[in-house]
Amino acid sequence: MDDTRPTPPASAAAQRPSPTARSVRGAEALRLALADGLLSEQRPLAGFLDADGVRDSVQALRDAFAAEPGVRVLHTFAAKAASLIPVLRLLADCGMGCEVASPGELRLAVEAGFPTARIVLDSPVKTRDELRLALALGVAVNADGLDEVRRIGEIRSPGSPSVIGLRVNPQVGEGAIGAMSTATARSKFGVALRDPGARERVVRAFAEHPWLTGLHVHVGSQGCSPELIAAGVAETYRLALEIDETLGTRRVARIDIGGGLPVDFSGDEAGPTFTDHVAALRAAAPGLFDGRYDLVTEFGRSLLARNGFIAARVEYTKEAGGRRIALTHAGAQIATRTVFMPDAWPLRVGAFDGEGRPRSGPLKVQDVAGPCCFAADLVAHARELPELREGDFVVLYDTGAYYFSTPWAYNSLPRPAVYGFAGEPGSLRFALVREAQSLDSVAAESGLRHADALRGLGPRA
Incomplete structure (x- = not known):
């Protein structure tokens, strides 16, 4: 068994990003992703992982046990x-x-x-x-x-x-x-x-x-x-x-x-x-x-969760029973635990416009809903957020573990693309981790090659 790696100099530990710095990096990554076309009307959903943040989390684990x-x-x-x-x-x-x-x-x-x-x-x-x-x-x-x-x-x-x-x-x-x-x-x-x-x-x-x-x-x-x-x-x-x-x-x-x-x-x-x-x-x-x-x-979760986020486009908004509902592309297919156990797995939600700028203005109680075809498909219920509009993007924070990496194929919704990013502020770089699933792949996984298999069995005599 290998020994725990040596403790780095104190100056290295001091340079690790604070929680506030992590949020700033995420906001910058969202803006650049929109500018680069990684998110758009045609690409309305993606996951993002901060590779530098992952390295820092691993080092923090090593430091703790190296003591x-x-x-x-x-x-x-x-x-x-x-x-x-x-x-x-x-x-x-x-x-x-x-x-x-x-x-x-x-x-x-x-x-x-x-x-x-x-x-x-x-x-x-x-x-x-x-x-x-x-x-x-x-x-x-x-x-x-x-x-x-x-x-x-x-x-x-x-x-x-x-x-x-x-x-x-x-x-x-x-x-x-x-x-x-x-x-x-x-x-x-x-x-x-x-x-x-x-x-x-x-x-x-x-x-x-x-x-x-x-x-x-x-x-x-x-x-x-x-x-x-x-x-x-x-x-x-x-x-x-x-x-x-x-x-x-x-x-x-x-x-x-x-x-x-x-x-x-x-x-x-x-x-x-x-x-x-x-x-x-x-x-x-x-x-x-x-x-x-x-x-x-x-x-697992404690190493990656805070180093990732999901961004989803607001496709429509509506009013129902006095409550505003933002219908997005992120629901139970990517936030399964949050949808089915919202009290145990709550997620913080950020509101951004179509260019990645934080939404401002008076807070309004809203539901943030997903695309799945059942009523409980909500990633946030009665949440106070700046008023969301069509074309905005919501960010689901702390989703670097379990969320975009293990999607659920409900409604045959395709798996989203996942991108990693790294670099100093002002010079972040992206790398594709997983391509967005194509509809051809969805069909193939659903038995397209065997489409006539049951017909070939014929009726009972």
Whole structure:
């Protein structure tokens, strides 16, 4: 495992953009995108990612853990947070590893150039073929249960370089968003440690399988406080000590402490920070950083969310029941969680004219709606904004993770283009990350080549 990179000089840290500077960069990127034709009436929707901001976020993560010099850390990026090969390659160039949770994500990580020794496969439903591939590549595998440990034992070749771990559920409770909490009493993930006999079965598995050398825990993501996350990690750390003491040898080599640091979508401030996360871990399990165990992290949203935004054209406006509604091209197909769980996933919205200048004037209560054909397709409800007009653009902030990278194909709406940008103020440069999906591609994915397949079956005799 590679050590955490050295801490940069203080002057470098001081040069990182403040939240206000991030907003200014985003506004400049929007103006230039409109001027360059990346957004227009013909191109009404796109996602944007600040590559410099991503690099800064990675460095902030490294800095936080580098303050604990006694431990070696492999920082991996959760591929599901931005399943785009150019984004993953940028992160690989930053020295990150990659956490993957499916065969598709594993393929993306390999194509992005992550060394296989820096890839970690997590998934609650791995087939034998998926396990064989992972073991052949030499990527680390976290088994989701004891039955999977048994299956790995049947498949694994002696001398395999893959680090094998076991995911445990410390059952420390639910965060503010139940759907994002994975350490509840009845979570589908891992071995439930507080169930009768579970700890003993885990210890016995380590005794029976000398190649089982890791523990994995992930308490949850959005809605889970650093303290709740730290409580789950601390319980897993204590289990590692118990395994080693019971077996009378140093059997556990590393602890994968997951990710899940929440993002505060309510404002432009960063908190909680990676430094806050490390402080919570130190308070809950001081021995975690003494170097006995290597650590693995799996952050996603907290690295990318604030470094991206979505821009969508206002196509129409209307009044209904005394409420103004702005109908845009950004809805549930790109902001799925926000539409279906608006209280848990609120997004800040910016109002701009067709040239990218901030809208001004009296605030008016408005709904910002999307193009999907169901009534609840709103990305913002009863929001006070300057009055939006046809041809304006709305910006959905803090959407660099999960939003434009994993769209939903509802209504056969095409996937939007995604652009990265970088550079100093006044000289930003753009790069295409993913092309906008064509209608030909939509048709092809919808079975165009097999259009007559059902007709060919013929009627029943």
